[in-house]
Amino acid sequence: MLPLRRFLLLPLLLVLSLTACAERQEEAPDTTAGSSGVGGFPVELTPEGAPAVTLEKRPERIVSLSPSTTEVLFAVGAGEQVVAVDEMSTHPENAPRTEMSGLSPDPQQIAGHNPDLVIVESDTEGKLADALAKTGTPTLVLTAPTTLESMYEQFELVGKATGHPEEGADLAKQTKQDIEKLVADVGDAGKGLSYYHELDPSFYSVTSETFIGQVYGLFGLTNIADQDDPSAHGGYPQLSAETILSADPDLIFLADTQCCAQNTKTVAKRPGWDTLTAVKQDQVIELPDDAASRWTPRIVDFVRSVADSVTKAAA
Incomplete structure (x- = not known):
């Protein structure tokens, strides 16, 4: 009879074991944290x-x-x-x-x-x-x-x-790696080249001290908006047409294509701008406004546009 009683007790022991496990799981802190399954709260x-x-x-x-x-x-x-x-x-x-x-x-x-x-x-x-x-x-x-x-x-x-x-x-890791590779592939091609980054048709721009300016700085480009003081106007100065024409940038980046309908053709029609090196060399680059102004993974698209333009201008 002893073996039989032992056999009959097995289901009861199994139920007790499962109940204990369930109680332990209920008492355990909630560590779910998205698809990664890693805890961290609070x-x-x-x-x-x-x-x-x-x-x-x-x-x-x-x-x-x-x-x-x-x-x-x-x-x-x-x-x-x-x-x-x-x-x-x-x-x-x-x-x-x-x-x-x-x-x-x-x-x-x-x-x-x-x-x-x-x-x-x-x-x-x-x-x-x-x-x-x-x-x-x-x-x-x-x-x-x-x-x-x-x-x-x-x-x-x-x-x-x-x-x-x-x-x-x-x-963060992938974005950093993508940017570093784009910059490394260009090498020193950007040194000696100048650029103008346009925020709107009234010639507001960015200096090298801004987040956007630092992206251009990765390629060794010279910013015509820096003039003698990159920190002036909080890094967002309004240039004059005369200043831009005098600086004659090698590249022009338009970050006002969506807001203000600016493009290669509208730039070429501005008084005197058809004489600029960037216009004559077809180096007016149309950027998506938001991709060139937001700190998101799409910054890689912005960096790629700069890299391609620098490579073309240096060729």
Whole structure:
């Protein structure tokens, strides 16, 4: 009879064992964090130039009022967690755009989307964060990075904030590698060449001290907007037509093709511009406005355009 009793006890022991395992799993902390399956919550985020934020759990309803961050959110695999974005978040196309403004955010309008995380580019005196804190919603401020390295760090931070740390790290690594390869392939071809980067038809430009200017600097190009003081006007001076004509840049990059319908033909029709080296050598490059101004993975497309243009001009 002893062997028989032992056999009859087996099902009971199995049930008890499974019950104990289930209880242990329920007691274990929630460590799910996106497709990577890596834990990390609660997580403390320390963005550059902004207050630190602690997220107790993975956010599932994110509102992004930063076009650049919107792109990064989707790039790290957090797109399904994004419930609303601002009116300027035009990429990707499937982002849930609204009429909300990232420049003058309305706390009540934001709260209407019931977010558990709000991301903005700036928050003067922390007024938005204070208002949203009353509803228990954390605000993460991600300011415009000043260097490529700080951009990579921001990619990683977005990954950590959304429960996709591995994806954020991979995105930063791949973007950096792509840019470094493009620059290495060009070599010293850009040295001795000058350029003019146009933000709008009234000749606002960027200096070498800006984020955009640093990208050009990777190729050793000379910026005609620097003149004697690259830090003047916050790095965004308005040049005169005379200054541009006198500098006679080897390359002209148009970052006003979408906003202002500028292109190679419109530039050539400007008084005296048909005499510029860039125009005569067919070195007027039409850039997508947002790809050339946002700190997103699409910065690689911008770098590639510069690399191709430098290679052609040096040939």
